[in-house]
Amino acid sequence: MANIKISQLPVASTPLTGAELVPVVQGGATEQTTVDQFVLAARGQTTWNGVSFSGQWLSAPSIFRLRLVGTGTITVDSRDRLGVITTAVETYTISSATNQIEFPWLGDGAVEMRVTYPATATVEVLV
Secondary structure, eight states, X not given: OTTOOGGGSOOOOSSOOXXXXXXXXXXXXXXXXXHHHHXXXXXXXXXXXXXXXXXXEEEOOSSOEEEXXXXXXXXXXXXXXXXXXXXXXXXXXXXXXXXXXXXXXXXXXXXEXXXXXXXXXXXXXEO
């Protein structure tokens, strides 16, 4: 595929997870990054800070907090550079929570996290 134009590549399926690799040119060299990191750079951010989207993989900040609001069970999964997923590294059950702050630990080597929660709850990533 080295001699194929970008316009000749197949269209990616949606929604994107954020973990997809995309090429970028830095200092005259072609490098790879993830869609998440590309979006963060376009926003002038280096880490996520805001409402997460249930079930979507995000780049994992090294130090962060979760603000939990609502009712339900929140599950945090992590993924390392090799793509190995550790499910339920943290699980929280909330009942009518307002601004409950948690400090999850994703485990050694985690580069991405996925927070899954019901429609009756919201989760905000604070960095």
